[in-house]
Amino acid sequence: MQEVVHAEHDPVSSVSAVRSLAVVCSVVALFGISVAWILAPRTGTPIDFLAWLLAVSFVGMLPIYTDAETTIDLDLPVLVAAACLLGPALGAALALLSMDPREWRGEIDLTRALSNRAQKAIGVLLAGVAFAATTSPTSIAPVVALGVVVAVAAHIVINGGIMIFYVRSSFGLAPAQAFSGMVLDSPRTFLIAYLGYGLLAAILVFAYGAVGVFTLVLFAPAVLVARFAFLQSRGLSQAGRQLREKSRALAYAEGQIARERADERLTIAGALHDDVLQSLHFLTLHAQVIREDLRNGRLLQLEEDIPDLLRISQETASLTREIVGELRESPLGRSGLRSTVAVLTTRLRDEFTGDLEVQVDDFTDVDSAKQLVCYQVIREAMTNSVKHARAQRIAVEASVRHEELRVVISDDGVGFSSDRRELRDHFGMHLMRDRVEGQGGTLTIKSEVGKGTSVAASIPR
Numbered sequence: 001m002q003e004v005v006h007a008e009h010d011p012v013s014s015v016s017a018v019r020s021l022a023v024v025c026s027v028v029a030l031f032g033i034s035v036a037w038i039l040a041p042r043t044g045t046p047i048d049f050l051a052w053l054l055a056v057s058f059v060g061m062l063p064i065y066t067d068a069e070t071t072i073d074l075d076l077p078v079l080v081a082a083a084c085l086l087g088p089a090l091g092a093a094l095a096l097l098s099m100d101p102r103e104w105r106g107e108i109d110l111t112r113a114l115s116n117r118a119q120k121a122i123g124v125l126l127a128g129v130a131f132a133a134t135t136s137p138t139s140i141a142p143v144v145a146l147g148v149v150v151a152v153a154a155h156i157v158i159n160g161g162i163m164i165f166y167v168r169s170s171f172g173l174a175p176a177q178a179f180s181g182m183v184l185d186s187p188r189t190f191l192i193a194y195l196g197y198g199l200l201a202a203i204l205v206f207a208y209g210a211v212g213v214f215t216l217v218l219f220a221p222a223v224l225v226a227r228f229a230f231l232q233s234r235g236l237s238q239a240g241r242q243l244r245e246k247s248r249a250l251a252y253a254e255g256q257i258a259r260e261r262a263d264e265r266l267t268i269a270g271a272l273h274d275d276v277l278q279s280l281h282f283l284t285l286h287a288q289v290i291r292e293d294l295r296n297g298r299l300l301q302l303e304e305d306i307p308d309l310l311r312i313s314q315e316t317a318s319l320t321r322e323i324v325g326e327l328r329e330s331p332l333g334r335s336g337l338r339s340t341v342a343v344l345t346t347r348l349r350d351e352f353t354g355d356l357e358v359q360v361d362d363f364t365d366v367d368s369a370k371q372l373v374c375y376q377v378i379r380e381a382m383t384n385s386v387k388h389a390r391a392q393r394i395a396v397e398a399s400v401r402h403e404e405l406r407v408v409i410s411d412d413g414v415g416f417s418s419d420r421r422e423l424r425d426h427f428g429m430h431l432m433r434d435r436v437e438g439q440g441g442t443l444t445i446k447s448e449v450g451k452g453t454s455v456a457a458s459i460p461r
Contacts, residue, residue: 021166022111025118032125033092040132042087048213052082052094055216059223060099074223077200079124080151084205085137088128095121123159130154137209145202152198200226283312337363337371337398344379345396354392361400370459373435374398374407377443380428381409381455389413389453404461405441410454415447432457 044052059075075098083091096117102108108116128151135147200222207215290309293301338360345358363371378396385394391413399406429445432455436443441459 019111021162022115022118025122025162026114029092029096029118029121029125032122033089033096036087036089036092036125036129040088040129042090043137044086044090049086049090049094051213051216052078052086052090053097055219056082056094056097057099058220061101062223062227063101074227076152076155077197077204078219078223079120080127080131080148080155080197080201081204081208083124083128084131084148084151084201085208088125088132091128092121092125095124119159119162122162123155126158127151127155137205141206144205148202148205149198152194152201156194196226280316283309283316337366337375340375341378341396341398344375344382348382348386352386352394354394356394356396358396360396360398363398363400363405366400366405366461370405370439370461373439373441373459374405374457376435377407377432377455377457378409380432384428385409385411385413385453389415391452400461402461405457405459407457407459408454409456410452412452415449415451415453 056075056078059078062074079091079095079098082094086094098117098120100108100113100116103113130153131147131151134150135143137144139147204215204219207218211218287309290306292298341358341360345356349356363374378398382394382396385391389411391411394409394411397406397408433443436457436459439459441457444456444458445453446456447453
């Protein structure tokens with residue numbers, strides 16, 4: 001069975017959980033081996049046991065490491081076959097003595113190694129018991145094959161159950177999330193892989209009964225071919241997954257560009273509406289006054305109205321140049337972050353029925369690029385909260401401190417898991433982090449299922 005390493009957990013509690021798991025599994029494994037030694041049948045000689053130990057050690061040195069930080073142990077069919085042929089006790093003993101190259105390289109400590117070995121031994125022990133309860137190596141071929149399949153299924157159930165219980169109790173993940181961390185790419189791929197394990201174990205049982213110990217030597221090339229097939233499959237799977245992720249990221253970036261263009265249009269529209277249109281309105285009114293002066297023959301009045309018309313015209317032209325210049329200088333427009341966030345808030349209030357609290361300091365003296373990053377974080381986090389969090393309250397705070405800019409967006413929504421596989425598809429979060437870190441800042445995202453989400457950005461001023 002595969003081991004699972006989960007993201008973002010308390011290192012102290014994790015070490016304690018692994019230590020507890022190692023102790024419990026070791027006690028259960030040793031007790032089970034003792035009971036099976038007394039009650040279950042055993043076959044083979046010490047030479048047979050030594051041959052199986054060498055085979056298990058050889059295969060154990062060829063694990064497959066996946067990008068999800070799990071390992072695929074190819075020694076499972078050998079161990080199950082040994083438990084079927086030699087008995088549950090000897091099969092479990094082989095599992096306890098199996099090799100793990102990470103132990104030799106110092107990549108896992110003694111506690112983790114003991115936990116892994118004990119879990120594997122329990123699974124092999126139950127596989128041997130299941131086989132002994134359903135058939136024997138001397139039965140007809142279909143019955144033996146069925147017994148081996150039952151043995152592999154028992155191994156999957158017990159080993160998977162241990163890992164799901166451990167992950168759930170240690171990290172608070174639901175069983176479905178814990179299971180997703182142990183499969184290769186999908187449940188179907190997982191089942192196909194273990195069906196292949198069962199077939200290999202059945203073939204090994206049949207061949208050992210006909211050829212003897214020499215079967216283990218002939219089995220080595222089959223293991224190497226299986227490992228090569230796994231590696232090729234993993235490479236194709238990774239390439240396909242990366243292609244899908246890039247496609248989703250591209251689609252998200254296209255949507256982000258569209259949203260940013262919409263924000264730019266709103267900013268320009270606001271500037272034109274608040275300033276330019278008002279000046280043009282005054283200009284139109286004075287033009288109408290002059291037209292009435294001409295129509296009614298009030299020529300002396302023109303000496304007063306025409307200079308006013310020229311003055312307003314010049315002021316309008318000057319104001320327009322000023323707005324255009326400020327728009328070119330700052331991506332958030334002439335009013336800065338506060339005004340642009342206000343426009344965003346007004347737009348989101350149409351979609352959000354809960355409490356929306358927004359407090360933004362005066363950012364006009366802050367570098368325009370940093371203002372833009374702050375706004376992009378606020379927009380992304382607020383939009384996620386409104387559209388996905390099912391929150392009743394969203395709070396936004398953007399403050400200018402002496403040496404840093406601080407932006408915090410929090411909600412009381414459904415939250416989400418911090419599991420790596422779930423975070424991998426949150427392209428908006430990755431984009432936020434890249435933008436903040438591009439300004440020398442840090443982004444912290446805290447979320448827990450059912451307890452809301454908090455996004456905090458700190459950018460040096």
